Amino acid sequence: MATSRLVELIDHYRSAHGVSEAEVARRIGVTRENLRKWRTKGVRRLPDRANLVAAAGVIGRPYREVLSAALFDTGYLTAEQTEQPRPYGEVLRDAIAVLTEATHLTNQPMRQDGSGGWEPNPDPRAALPIDWAEFVTLALAGAAANAGGIEAILAGRPGSWEAERVRQTLQSTVFDDKDLIRHRTEPVIVDLWVDSILSTLGDPTDDEYADAQVELDGRAAAIPQPTDLPPGPFSPDDPRIADEPWIEVDNNGYLVTGLAGWSGDDGDVALLAELWEEARSYREPTSGEIAYEQAMESISALVDALDQQRKREYAEYAAQLTDAIETRLAGLQLSVPVTVTIAAAPETWEHGEFDKHAPPPYPRNAIEDAVEWAITYTLTPAALPGSPLERLAQDR
Structure with missing residues (x-):
């Protein structure tokens, strides 16, 4: 049975923050x-x-995402429905609703009590509207x-006057790209394949292993056929x-x-098995x-x-790169869960x-800069001494 999506969201939070299941x-x-x-x-x-609202608050994920995961787990949503983006108009209406809701939020001012301490003023008339612009x-x-990043959200029409106003607003709010990251609410997920990384780098590891396979194929082709x-x-x-x-007999009476004409049905398979069994029982193999x-x-x-060996070297590289990326991302002091899978x-x-x-x-932001740095300074299997076949010979 596939893991519940709701449980996956909870487990991401637990692994990132070290919180027990209880x-x-x-x-x-x-x-x-x-x-x-x-x-x-x-599920x-x-x-x-109430439990879903609490779960969203605890793990720091939007309520809609938690609700969608629960609806998927219980069969009310299909995988196609959860993966399709919602229509522009629907998302816009939700955004307007949230911003409108925010206009009704208030800050409760403090007042000094009789003992000289401070307490929230219980008088509703004293409530002040929140800083909606903030x-x-x-x-x-x-x-x-x-x-x-800023440019990523403005990519739809970067030259418009609206985009310029949003850019100015954000640039006046955050100092730099690293400062922007502290506002992130979604988890950071780095999911890369070693083969894709090596291809992007133009690394010769894959070519070296392909050359090694060609050499072994050549050795096999050079083995003399038995003549006796x-x-x-x-x-x-x-x-x-x-x-x-699909069956022929050569001049020496052997099957080709x-x-x-091969159908692959049970009759052909059974006949082939019968013929090969007869060929094997015909005589003892020669010394050749x-x-x-x-x-x-x-x-x-x-x-x-x-x-x-290739799988082992790729796994070792993946482990080293994972450590490097996690260390680099830790330096950004992210407040959201981080998952690195190489x-x-x-x-x-x-x-x-x-x-x-x-x-x-x-790289478009500090997170991608951290990943690029780790990839650049983590040695690939191509840096290992000797060719793949030479390393193989040393280990055997």
């Missing part, structure tokens, strides 16, 4: 056992609104920090073979199979065949060992995924 449950207003059921059995019933400016700064073969057991007149276009098979098995073992690319991926997991070519 303490998070207490703050949200549910039992520890209930939180464990969400983890093991999924089967929509939690109470509220709007802080909201703009948070949006810019979440989007990746006696005549094979098959005849072109064999009725099992004559009716199958191909794809042309034994030597050939041993040589090919040796090459095959090298190919497997080379692949394991891993080798999967065997297959969807179109566009390779580039999606590559670092941006030009």
Whole structure:
């Protein structure tokens, strides 16, 4: 069963802040056992609104995001619905509603009590409206920090007069890009593939391993074929073979199979197994065949060992780079959860995924600067001594 999206949001907060499961449950207003059921059995019933509001406040995520995660877990939203951006008009109406709500917020002034201390003035007539302009400016700064910078939120029409006014407002609010980051409310997620990083760097590691594979292929091709073969057991007149276009018999009576005419159904598979079993039982392998098979098995073992070495070196590089990025990001003193995931690319991926997991070519903010710095100063496997095959020989 897939992990609950609501639990994933909670776990991001717990891992970033080191809070126990029992303490998070207490703050949200549910039992520890209930939180464990969400983890093991999924969120089967929509939690109470008070619990969702509390969860949003505890983990520092927007209520809408927490609600959407709970609706998805309970089946009220599909993956397609949660991934599609909301319409412009709907988002605009929500923004207007929030800004309008802010106009009704008040600050409760303090008053001196009879003992000389200070207490909130309980008289509602003493309430003062909040600094609404500050509220709007802080909201703009948070949006810019979440989007990746001032220029990122103005990319839709950077030359407009509206964009210039927003830029001036933000530049008067924050000192620099690092100061802008303190307004960020969304978690920082760095999710990169080693292969994508190396490609972006123009690093030769992949090419070196490709060259090593070509060399092993050449060694396999150079192994002499056995010449001491006696005549094979098959005849072109064999009725099992004559009716199958994908099977031929060479001049020495040995099977030659191909794809042309091969159906891949159970009948063809069973026939092929029967023929090969007959060929194996026909005679004992010759000394030449034994030597050939041993040589090919040796090459095959090298190919497997080379692949394991590449995976090991990529994993070591990923671990070192993860530490470097986390250390660099820690220097920014971010107040939001940070997740850094560096891993080798999967065997297959969807179109566009390779580039999606590559670092941006030009850093746009302090977070991307930190990632670029770590990538620049973390040595790749290409810096290891010798070629991949030379390193493999030393380890064997």
